[in-house]
Amino acid sequence: MAKLKKVYFCTDCGYETPKWLGKCPACGAWNTITEHTVAKESSSPARVVSVPRAEVCKVQDIAENQTRRIDTGNKEANRVLGGGIVPGSLILLGGEPGIGKSTLSLQLALTANNLSTLYVSGEESAEQIKMRAKRLGINNMECTVYTETLLENIISEIEALHPDMVIIDSIQTMSTDLVESSAGSVTQIRECTAALLKVAKMLGISIFIIGHITKEGTIAGPKILEHIVDVVLQFEGDSNNNYRILRGIKNRFGATYEIGVFEMRDTGLKEVDNPSEILLSHYDEPLAGISVGAVVDGLRPYLIEVQALVSGAAYGTPQRSSMGFDQRRLNMLLAVLEKRIGMKMFQKDVFLNFAGGFKISDTGIDLAVVSAIISSYYDRPLLEGVCCAGEIGLSGEVRPAPRTEQRIAEAARLGFKRIVVSSFIQKKVKAPKGIEVVYISSIDQLPKAVL
Numbered sequence: 001m002a003k004l005k006k007v008y009f010c011t012d013c014g015y016e017t018p019k020w021l022g023k024c025p026a027c028g029a030w031n032t033i034t035e036h037t038v039a040k041e042s043s044s045p046a047r048v049v050s051v052p053r054a055e056v057c058k059v060q061d062i063a064e065n066q067t068r069r070i071d072t073g074n075k076e077a078n079r080v081l082g083g084g085i086v087p088g089s090l091i092l093l094g095g096e097p098g099i100g101k102s103t104l105s106l107q108l109a110l111t112a113n114n115l116s117t118l119y120v121s122g123e124e125s126a127e128q129i130k131m132r133a134k135r136l137g138i139n140n141m142e143c144t145v146y147t148e149t150l151l152e153n154i155i156s157e158i159e160a161l162h163p164d165m166v167i168i169d170s171i172q173t174m175s176t177d178l179v180e181s182s183a184g185s186v187t188q189i190r191e192c193t194a195a196l197l198k199v200a201k202m203l204g205i206s207i208f209i210i211g212h213i214t215k216e217g218t219i220a221g222p223k224i225l226e227h228i229v230d231v232v233l234q235f236e237g238d239s240n241n242n243y244r245i246l247r248g249i250k251n252r253f254g255a256t257y258e259i260g261v262f263e264m265r266d267t268g269l270k271e272v273d274n275p276s277e278i279l280l281s282h283y284d285e286p287l288a289g290i291s292v293g294a295v296v297d298g299l300r301p302y303l304i305e306v307q308a309l310v311s312g313a314a315y316g317t318p319q320r321s322s323m324g325f326d327q328r329r330l331n332m333l334l335a336v337l338e339k340r341i342g343m344k345m346f347q348k349d350v351f352l353n354f355a356g357g358f359k360i361s362d363t364g365i366d367l368a369v370v371s372a373i374i375s376s377y378y379d380r381p382l383l384e385g386v387c388c389a390g391e392i393g394l395s396g397e398v399r400p401a402p403r404t405e406q407r408i409a410e411a412a413r414l415g416f417k418r419i420v421v422s423s424f425i426q427k428k429v430k431a432p433k434g435i436e437v438v439y440i441s442s443i444d445q446l447p448k449a450v451l
């Protein structure tokens with residue numbers, strides 16, 4: 001057993017301090033510092049693999065062999081990873097319980113053709129994994145399954161098998177003998193991840209680590225690992241809905257602006273090439289309160305249906321409820337409507353949501369949100385085949401949304417006839433065939449453009 005010492009960690013951000021504090025100096029949270037016992041030499045797990053000495057060299061002399069990427073056999077995952085997995089990288093896949101992390105990673109382990117993969121599970125039995133694999137209907141002869149939680153055993157198995165890719169499901173269930181605390185504690189998570197990082201670098205094996213984040217973010221976990229690992233991916237979505245987004249939060253080997261879209265089916269996660277097609281509904285008759293916004297998430301433009309309901313407030317204080325959209329921003333947009341167009345929003349309840357349970361933080365959705373509200377307020381459907389892309393400022397001015405050109409192109413591709421954008425856009429866009437681009441500078445021109 002290694003020598004032990006007492007340290008204090010913040011359970012929110014992982015800040016380490018030698019003495020107890022009431023408030024974490026790093027993240028400012030109160031009562032989050034807890035006591036832990038750790039091994040004195042935190043590098044001790046590296047005993048398993050010997051570390052050769054590094055050499056100093058000039059930057060121009062470094063050979064560029066970093067660009068090799070392993071195809072995961074999954075288009076959406078490749079896209080988010082920046083083209084595939086870099087050998088020897090440590091990847092953290094975070095997400096709420098039940099969102100589909102195990103499904104996605106097992107699918108990757110099974111679809112990665114010509115790759116030998118090791119799926120380590122501390123949460124499910126081998127039979128359960130077999131059942132899931134059967135459900136996914138994929139067969140990879142080179143996928144091995146290991147149900148184990150002791151890190152020392154896992155590392156020796158990795159050394160023996162030397163697979164191309166390892167999946168650790170999940171880091172919260174793993175433990176090492178080097179520290180005394182129970183699995184899932186900050187110390188265990190940190191030590192296990194540090195050891196896995198060394199294994200990945202020394203043996204050139206890519207390792208996926210799955211980490212749970214709770215809704216409250218209280219369990220110490222993925223947050224404190226973000227600076228240790230090379231890549232951080234987040235799997236998001238509403239578990240009541242079928243759509244999932246895989247998002248790059250950090251990537252030492254590429255950009256983080258790509259997203260991957262999946263649909264959860266009874267046969268696993270299906271890649272969604274064309275998000276717009278699933279996020280737009282087709283109605284026989286035009287309905288009031290529905291608009292379409294052209295948004296960009298990362299680099300990816302897609303169109304999404306916005307639904308609003310404006311009704312007379314039954315009680316003194318009007319209700320405002322928004323799903324997937326910042327409530328404060330909704331309040332701001334309503335105030336702008338009240339002031340600039342004279343709509344009596346203070347007497348109205350307003351409800352807002354997006355198709356597919358999507359969350360949208362792109363402010364380019366503002367125009368579409370306001371269009372849906374206007375449409376419901378006047379109880380008049382919007383013009384057929386109209387969509388919007390633009391941000392609204394406090395004085396009612398319509399600001400250009402980033403990548404407006406791409407949004408227009410996506411709208412045209414999907415057969416929209418008219419798109420309303422900001423007239424402050426730097427260079428006027430050459431409209432693709434079949435779509436009319438309407439430029440407006442202020443919110444009071446919006447009703448005329450869409451109704």
Ligand code: TYD
Nearest residue numbers: 097098099100101102103264265266267268
């Ligand atoms: P899971 O991967 O176990 O989530 P996590 O590892 O993130 O906790 O998957 C959770 C849900 O996915 C589960 O409620 C069932 C559903 N599911 C499907 O809908 N289709 C499938 O083919 C599979 C394997 C799971």
Ligand code: MG
Nearest residue numbers: 101102123169
């Ligand atoms: Mg799981």
